[in-house]
Amino acid sequence: MARVAPELQYSxxxxxxxxxxxxxxxxxxxxxxxxxxxxxxxxxxxxxLPEVGAMVTAGETCGEVESTKSVSDLYAPVTGEVTETxxxxxxxxxxxxxDPYGAGWLFKVAAESEGPLLSAQEYxxxxxxxx
Amino acid sequence: MTENYxxxxxEHKKLGxxxxxxxxxxxxxxxxxELAEHHAVRKSAGLYDLSHMGEVWVTGPxxxxxxxxxxxxxxxxxxxxxxxxxxxxxxxxxxIDDLITYRRGDQKFLVVPNAGxxxxxxxxxAERASSGKAGGFDVTVEDASAGTSLIAVQGPKAQEILLRxxxxxxxxxxxxxxxxxxxxxxxxxGGTSQELLLARTGYTGEDGFEIFVANDDAAxxxxxxxxxxxxxELTPAGLAxxxxxxxxxxxxxxxxxxSLDGDPFAAGLxxxxxxxxxxxxxxxxxxxxxxxxxAGTTAGRKLVGLKGLGRRAxxxxxxxxxxxxxxxxxxxGQPSPTLGYPVAMAYxxxxxxxxxxxxxxxxxxxxxxxxxxxxxxxxxxx
Numbered sequence: 032m033a034r035v036a037p038e039l040q041y042s043x044x045x046x047x048x049x050x051x052x053x054x055x056x057x058x059x060x061x062x063x064x065x066x067x068x069x070x071x072x073x074x075x076x077x078x079x080l081p082e083v084g085a086m087v088t089a090g091e092t093c094g095e096v097e098s099t100k101s102v103s104d105l106y107a108p109v110t111g112e113v114t115e116t117x118x119x120x121x122x123x124x125x126x127x128x129x130d131p132y133g134a135g136w137l138f139k140v141a142a143e144s145e146g147p148l149l150s151a152q153e154y155x156x157x158x159x160x161x162x
Numbered sequence: 163m164t165e166n167y168x169x170x171x172x173e174h175k176k177l178g179x180x181x182x183x184x185x186x187x188x189x190x191x192x193x194x195x196e197l198a199e200h201h202a203v204r205k206s207a208g209l210y211d212l213s214h215m216g217e218v219w220v221t222g223p224x225x226x227x228x229x230x231x232x233x234x235x236x237x238x239x240x241x242x243x244x245x246x247x248x249x250x251x252x253x254x255x256x257x258i259d260d261l262i263t264y265r266r267g268d269q270k271f272l273v274v275p276n277a278g279x280x281x282x283x284x285x286x287x288a289e290r291a292s293s294g295k296a297g298g299f300d301v302t303v304e305d306a307s308a309g310t311s312l313i314a315v316q317g318p319k320a321q322e323i324l325l326r327x328x329x330x331x332x333x334x335x336x337x338x339x340x341x342x343x344x345x346x347x348x349x350x351x352g353g354t355s356q357e358l359l360l361a362r363t364g365y366t367g368e369d370g371f372e373i374f375v376a377n378d379d380a381a382x383x384x385x386x387x388x389x390x391x392x393x394x395e396l397t398p399a400g401l402a403x404x405x406x407x408x409x410x411x412x413x414x415x416x417x418x419x420x421s422l423d424g425d426p427f428a429a430g431l432x433x434x435x436x437x438x439x440x441x442x443x444x445x446x447x448x449x450x451x452x453x454x455x456x457a458g459t460t461a462g463r464k465l466v467g468l469k470g471l472g473r474r475a476x477x478x479x480x481x482x483x484x485x486x487x488x489x490x491x492x493x494x495g496q497p498s499p500t501l502g503y504p505v506a507m508a509y510x511x512x513x514x515x516x517x518x519x520x521x522x523x524x525x526x527x528x529x530x531x532x533x534x535x536x537x538x539x540x541x542x543x544x
Contacts, residue, residue: 070180073402074197076497077473095526099196099496100402102477102526128195 032161033066041154042108072098089146109142168213169377185278187214196402207317208399216280222301251445256422311380316370352382367411412538427458463509468532470504476523
């Protein structure tokens, strides 16, 4: 069963959100997709991320994740400006499968507001994940 | 949709498979990574459960003449022991299914249709046996699908792997078996030896075998192969890799490239249609008219291979564009694991089907460049 990282929050569209723990006053969040999603997608071969400086809106599409079998939209779980993207996953999208909560992070946003987010517990019980 | 389970369903669960519905069957999509499974088949060998495929026996004095009437190929010309790829069409020339027929005796044939079409094919054969000529054909059509499992070992190491289950004295039955041929071979598994029908056929573009086994014995044979797989040269593989392998090999999939609305000529299967064979066959008049009209050569659309020049893959039903105008539609497409670039099959206006022709695929609103290439995309080194 797919692992759900307990320290993160999740959107209904299977994105995870992590607060930047290094800086207490920071509104920067890291965003990725859950292992539930990567398991369902299969081997990811291409990822299209929003550009640094672009505004993303919670609940709206901001990119695409393509696996051998399918293409899925990437939804922004928060609203704000993109501050950084992960060049490693663009170069080697398989990182998203092998380490979805770590090296496979996708982009960071200076969050102004959040869409509805679930706790790890809620997300896991709703989507059949394992904490 | 009816949920059917193969006799190996519990075995797949033990191996941690993810499942998908295919043709009304719960089948393994993958066990771990579909890319790893794909590469395993190209480099070593993969183990597949294909028990969702149908098995219809046609026996009796008029079997050969009957199959010449019911299918588009000249089945009567096959030697005993051989296999032949063919189509079953309707009166309009629409494709009901593509299938492989094995000649197991002078008056004995095994027809293997696709999972989702097995019942339709069995019913069509039974109907054609009684209505095909005055008094009917003197044949028996028996749908053995529900009791028969099919296990495939595909890849360059398939032969040496199977030989581990065959007594040394019978090894030459396997090593001497030609592509598109089948033979009864004793297999040792589950503590006993049992003669099974072994075919050198497949859907991956690699050398490989398919073994027909009764449902009651399927788990024991599968377990014997899984035990071999633990040595590392054989990898249990699911339908995701089977699809990417067949696409690289340029093989059509019923429901994608082939359908009741399609025609064999546009699909590149003209040579499979034996218009010159003796006597009538179902769909003959319509197929002759299609050929006369230039279907797939000068008129209409034709199935082509498309090679992506970028990184994005075309997917089924995406439009194919030339200078912004729709000139075709993708039937299958994905990134090719072996070749490292996107590949697709598509029906395209015949005047744009020359290899080298530059086309675009409309990838959800964005035109991505592709180029027409000859099929197959991948051909194994012999």
